Every structure is written in structure tokens, then in C-alpha cells.
Amino acid sequence: MAKKVALLQGNQACAAGAMYAGCTFFAGYPITPSTEVAEELSISLPTIGGKFIQMEDEIAAMAAVIGASLTGAKSITATSGPGVSLKQELIGYACIAEVPCVIINVMRGGPSTGMPTGPGQSDVMQAMWGTHGDHAAIALVPSSVQEIFTETVRAFNLAEKYRMPVQVLFDEIVGHMRERIVFPEPGELEIINRAAPTDPPETYKPYDxxxxxxxxxxxxxxxxxxxxxxxxxxxxxxxxxxxxxxxxxxxxxxxxxxxxxAAIESNEEYLTEDAEVLVWAYGSTARSARYAVNELRKEGIKAGLFRPITLWPFPAKRTAELAKQCKAIVVSEMNLGQMIHEVERAAKGNCTVVGEFRVDGEPINPGQIAAKVKEVM
Amino acid sequence: MSQRYEIRFSGAGGQGLITAGIILAEAASIIEGKSAVQSQSYGPEARGGASKSEVIISDAPIDYPKATIVDACLAMTQEAADKYANGIKEGGLLLLDADYVQKTPVGNFKVYRLPIMRIAKVDVGREIVANVVALGAVVGMTGVVSREAAEEAVLRKVPEAFKELNKKAFNLGFEKGKELLN
Incomplete structure (x- = not known):
């Protein structure tokens, strides 16, 4: 039988991915450009006996998600940068109490209320260091509608496997654009469920x-x-x-x-084998970068693309290897330079690292990236 | 068709141009099996203001999801024409609502005028289907998807009670669009 296909928004694919992963609980507070994730789940969760709650604010929503997860429910919230800022204390709580949960951040411009309807990629450092104290973080950055589905599933898997909050970040462009999605059949993608304790209640210790x-x-x-x-x-x-x-x-x-x-890491490389200049980009910017790489190759410039799908933990090893191979790395992101610091750290001076940034609410276009590559050649 | 074909629908928020873009993308990607990406940009207003919806159609996978150089552009209002009728390729196509756009954008492209709102109101009978009239005209003029695929995509999108109305709107738009080229 032919697989089910549909033209979906990234945000809708996120909700569909959550359902596929076995999510049974959503709590959130609507915010542009993430609202469609909540809207879709408000329709689909009740059909399987799941719970959808619109809370009084983002903080309460995060608390509800933690509480629901402690009952064994795969739980999710969806918001944008301002909402993630409010949730930080409870994200730290989920880290130290080791409560699995998934946080979707559809990124817009910032700081504060910023630009609600414009895209941004300025919450990527927040995904790692937003909450205080030493802690691990996992953050995934899909760049297509199909990938939002699969990475949302993977986020639940990682949350359950490592017993921690996992963030999925995509910018407004990928969240709102529509593309064809081919729905995986049940059983086609791996689903990881929470490990049950082997000790009886009398001797069980939650942090043993x-x-x-x-x-x-x-x-x-x-x-x-x-x-x-x-x-x-x-x-x-x-x-x-x-x-x-x-x-x-x-x-x-x-x-x-x-x-x-290494097991959590996930990257896509395009024409990197013989690349002399590497474009390092994620989310919708990586789509512009791929277009730019194709244009540059037509002109005989050996450009390649490295696209992290797992942003945290940072893909330091592969970035370091590529820094030794290439003359220069162009880091392009819709912020004023965040991941570039990690790339520089990994490159250890083995090649030039330059940034191509944009924060005016417009996407970084392929021409901008191509021009920067030519500048560093 | 060249590898990448870019269409921009623009008008006032609430005119249904995002829906027109979605229908076109469905016709291309779900019915015809091509690659298509639909995106949009809009202001914070729920109604009014200028809004645009872009559809990229290609035989190959689409990386950059926004317009680079527009093959065909529709502008339903003066504000939309002023704001979004740009970046159209040389020899490309600009379709304007004949009644609502007085000042014609200047460029190296072909400009066509069609009273889209009036056709919807007078000939089809409901102003609300102006977006489907516009979609029909764009498909008729560009041939970017087949008439059958576009009509099917329209009908899939609308409730049973409005199928005839939308079918009439699409086909009238298609015919009028084709006539413009003669």
C-alpha cells in the first residue's frame, strides 16, 4: 500500500511526530510562531485519550509537563524564545530531577518579545546555557518538514533514554512553510519507551x-x-x-x-569530500547554504556544507576534522554570531572562521552566503 | 518548465492568498508528484495589511524555500503591488487586479490586468472566491500545473456545499487568464 502523504507545515509535522512517538500529554501557552503545534495537538491528543491543557502561562505549562511526565506520560510543550526564557527555571528542575520531556522552540527574533512573525536562530546558545548550573543538554535542529517529524520522534526517544529534557529548535521559516511529508508507517521509526524499575517499591531509589x-x-x-x-x-x-x-x-x-x-550526534554533509571552503549552517539557513554551494560549484569553487541536526552536544570532532581539511569555514546563522564561537573553539586556529549573519527578520539568502565564501577564498 | 518555477501571490490579509498558494503547492506536490514548497510572510494583523504567499515548484528537491527570482507574481491590491511586485524576472509575468491596482509597477516584465474581485463578485456571485479566480488565472497563464490537477486541489480543499461555487470560480479564472495571453 502506498504510504500516506500530505502537504504540511513544519509545525503540523511536529505535532504528527509527537503523536507517532507516543506522546499523550501537552501543556502550553500559545505563542507565534509555534501556535500550530498546540493547535494540532489539541485536535489529535483527545482522539487517543491524551490530554491537552492550555495553561495560564509558560511557566505553569512547563511545570505541568514535568508533572505529567512523572506519571509516565510522554510529555511535550511548544513555545518560542520568550516562552523558553520563562521556562528556564523548570527546565533546570527537569535536568536535576531527571524528568524526560520535549520542549519545542519555534524561533523568532529576540531578545524579549522581539519580532513575533519574523524568523530567528538566536536561541541556540540558550538551548545549552539558558538554565543555570552545570547540566547536560540535547538540542535538535531540523531543517525540513519531514525532518521536523523524525527529529520530534527522536527527541522523545532521547528524552526517555537519557531521562532529561530535550529541545527541538526550528526557525519560523521551517515551522510555517509547507512541504510534502511521507508519513512513516507504525514501527518504521524506532520508538524508545521509558525503562521500568526492576526494584520493588520498598527498595526503589530514583537516583541509584x-x-x-x-x-x-x-x-x-x-x-x-x-x-x-x-x-x-x-x-x-x-x-x-x-x-x-x-x-x-x-x-x-x-x-x-x-x-x-557520538551516538546522539547527527549531521548531514554535502560535497565535503573535496571541499576547500565549508559552509557551517543549520535549520532554514542550511537550505540557503546548500543552494549557495551548488551555485559556487558551478563556478568551479570547491564549497561544501556541514549541517548539524544535533546541535547539542556540539559536533566538535567532525567540525575539527573539517577545519583541518578546509581553508575557511563560513558559519551562517540568523543571529549575530552564536554557534560560530563553538566552531572557532573546535577549529583551534586550523582554518579561518568567518560569520555571515542576519537579524532583520529576512532569511539569509543564498547570494549572501556565496558572496561571503568568495570573500574568504 | 525550467527546474525551479517561482510564484508569488500577494494582496490584503484575509483575501485568501495563502490558501491559493497552499492549493497550488498541493496540486504540484501531492497530485502531480513534483517538489513544491509554500511559504508566507505576514504582519501581526489578522486582517488587512499586505500579505504574500510564495510557491516554489521544481522537478528536483527544493533547498532555498523563498523566492530568488519570481517567474509569476499576482498583486490584488495597490499596497501589495507596491510592496511585493519586485524581484520579477525579465520577461516574467505580473498579474494585477484591474480595479484595485491603479499605479502599475515598472519593470522588465509583462503586466496583465484582470478585474479579479469583480469577476468573483459579479460573474461567480461571491467575492470570497476571488482567491480561487486568481489561482485559476495564474494556472491558465503559466501552465505551471495542469488544469485538472489544480481543479482537483481546489475541490479537495473546500467543503461539499461550496464545491460548485469554487469550481466555477477556478474555471472562470482559468479561461480569463488564458484569454489575456491572446
């Missing part, structure tokens, strides 16, 4: 590192009782200030991601 880097999380309502707090805690979940516990827990929570960075 002897159970592995990611201890199993019991669901409230299944007979398990345990303490959840934002404080540093011992294996049983109760607060502690004992140095050995605090240190070990902090390191475990960061290493559970960093030790598996």
Missing part, C-alpha cells in the same frame, strides 16, 4: 547510580513513592549536601550525555 548512568524512573500512580526535588540529592531523592553525593550526581548527570555524544 548502581543501576547505571541513567537509573530507571518509576511512574507515580504505579505503586512507587519517591521524593522529587530541585535540590542536590542522594540516591533516594532526598536532599543532601554531602560532597561525595553532590559531586558524583553532578558528574553522572553531565556524563550520561557527554559519554554518548
Amino acid at each position: 547510580a548502581t543501576k547505571g548512568q541513567v537509573p530507571p524512573l518509576a511512574s507515580f500512580g504505579s505503586g512507587y513513592k519517591f521524593h522529587v526535588t530541585g535540590l542536590n540529592k542522594a540516591a533516594d531523592g532526598f536532599p543532601t549536601t554531602k560532597a561525595e553525593y553532590v559531586d558524583a550526581e553532578e558528574r553522572r548527570q553531565v556524563n550520561k550525555v557527554n559519554d554518548h555524544a
